[in-house]
Amino acid sequence: MNGKGLKEGDHVVFSFLPACGHCRWCASGMQNLCDLGAGLLSGGRWDDPTDVRLHLAGTGEPVGQMCGISTFVQTTTVSADSAVRIPDDIPLDKACLVGCGVGTGWGSAVNSAGAGPGHTVIVMGVGGIGINAVQGAAHAGATHVIAVDPVELKRRKALEFGATDAVASMEEANELARGLTNGQGADSAIVTVGVTTADHVAQAFGAIRKAGTCVVTGLGRVGDVGLPIAISELTLFQKRLQGAMFGASNPNWDILRQLQLYREGVLKLDELVTRTYSLDEIQQGYQDMHDGKNLRGVIVY
Numbered sequence: 001m002n003g004k005g006l007k008e009g010d011h012v013v014f015s016f017l018p019a020c021g022h023c024r025w026c027a028s029g030m031q032n033l034c035d036l037g038a039g040l041l042s043g044g045r046w047d048d049p050t051d052v053r054l055h056l057a058g059t060g061e062p063v064g065q066m067c068g069i070s071t072f073v074q075t076t077t078v079s080a081d082s083a084v085r086i087p088d089d090i091p092l093d094k095a096c097l098v099g100c101g102v103g104t105g106w107g108s109a110v111n112s113a114g115a116g117p118g119h120t121v122i123v124m125g126v127g128g129i130g131i132n133a134v135q136g137a138a139h140a141g142a143t144h145v146i147a148v149d150p151v152e153l154k155r156r157k158a159l160e161f162g163a164t165d166a167v168a169s170m171e172e173a174n175e176l177a178r179g180l181t182n183g184q185g186a187d188s189a190i191v192t193v194g195v196t197t198a199d200h201v202a203q204a205f206g207a208i209r210k211a212g213t214c215v216v217t218g219l220g221r222v223g224d225v226g227l228p229i230a231i232s233e234l235t236l237f238q239k240r241l242q243g244a245m246f247g248a249s250n251p252n253w254d255i256l257r258q259l260q261l262y263r264e265g266v267l268k269l270d271e272l273v274t275r276t277y278s279l280d281e282i283q284q285g286y287q288d289m290h291d292g293k294n295l296r297g298v299i300v301y
């Protein structure tokens, strides 16, 4: 037992973002911005980033934990702040999907873009994150969900997850959205490209209507600065440029909410897993991801 009430035998999902529950952000319904996140890439403990929880057997060499979890191991130790207890009946090889990708994509559409009934939503990049933005936009009632990806498999899958159209480029998506909205443009465009660049953001920003929302969920190179967008377009068209961390989701609530949606047959999780791998096959899993062969690959221990 610990402060969070977790006990031996509980089933949990590891959230890629910790939530302490009492910092300003957690206390005001923005657990995705919990102050503990400052140590995400340090590899260390939340309570002491200079110390690590794991050490290599034999040499004792310290081993950092990416996002405080590290999941490519059979057993591990994490902070209770990174664990969310879930119902026992949810299969763990599906539950693992809601610790990052599902919530990030789904929330980017439902929370960050504010997708709603009748909306036209563009999702740029249909990987593990974007496919769930497609699901989220469809769940929120968007009438037109336009998925954009250069890879044919991704476009085909997007149509199975609720996209009404799937195209290979933003030029096509922009034209389509304008055709569907009497020339106004999409209500929102969500950028979920694997390595997001300033040009991707500018393309999405250019495709939204007046007072529309451009959500940037994809990450680029950390040092990249500057966006090629016209300041006048931002001001005069009252457009909104919105960053999104974990799709503005609260891990301790949204992970359970999404698993409930899965149980009720609303949220697709089984269909997200193109292939499972053993831990020994992890390099193949990475290769398949780079080759665009799977939506999600899951390691089963």
Ligand SMILES: NC(=O)c1ccc[n+]([C@@H]2O[C@H](COP(=O)([O-])OP(=O)(O)OC[C@H]3O[C@@H](n4cnc5c(N)ncnc54)[C@H](O)[C@@H]3O)[C@@H](O)[C@H]2O)c1
Residues within 6 Å of the ligand: 100, 101, 104, 124, 125, 126, 127, 128, 129, 130, 148, 149, 150, 151, 154, 169, 170, 192, 193, 194, 195, 196, 200, 216, 217, 218, 219, 220, 244, 245, 246, 247, 292
């Ligand atoms: N903000 C967050 O909280 C958060 C959380 C997790 C991941 N991410 C980021 O989200 C992004 C997407 O992650 P993922 O796991 O879905 O990656 P992924 O590699 O599975 O998918 C990226 C997709 O983008 C497509 N793509 C590439 N160039 C494109 C273009 N010009 N136009 C349209 N599509 C294009 C690829 O074909 C691929 O299908 C990454 O940058 C990742 O780091 C953000």
